[in-house]
Amino acid sequence: MASYISPAFLQQCFAMHRLDMVVRQLKGSGIIVSCRQCKIRHTVRLERRAEEREAVLGGEAQVFAEPLLRCAASHLPAIGVHAVDVVRDALDLWCAQCRETYPFRIIECVTRSV
Ligand SMILES: [Zn+2]
Numbered sequence: 001m002a003s004y005i006s007p008a009f010l011q012q013c014f015a016m017h018r019l020d021m022v023v024r025q026l027k028g029s030g031i032i033v034s035c036r037q038c039k040i041r042h043t044v045r046l047e048r049r050a051e052e053r054e055a056v057l058g059g060e061a062q063v064f065a066e067p068l069l070r071c072a073a074s075h076l077p078a079i080g081v082h083a084v085d086v087v088r089d090a091l092d093l094w095c096a097q098c099r100e101t102y103p104f105r106i107i108e109c110v111t112r113s114v
């Protein structure tokens, strides 16, 4: 299957069956989200959204904040996609265990079948 570069598929999965979306991995500056319903995988490149309230502590801003990296390391299954808005290029991750939301901007989304 060809791969498609468009966040539209991500939006569609989120709208239709967000509970079947599983965050597989945080990798570099992106995430890998698979959809159990469609049997497809979205690779989403992200950057931090400016309105994020957490101050950046000097140096280069990492895409993923320290608390989120800790979430991914210790309880990745608790992390889910909380919101997708392709009009604003926005994607929010949510950790169900820490009850914390992490806002991002979508730079690119590639969808392919698994
Ligand atoms: Zn889907």
Ligand SMILES: [Zn+2]
Pocket: 070, 071, 072, 075, 078, 095, 096, 097, 098, 099
């Ligand atoms: Zn957490």
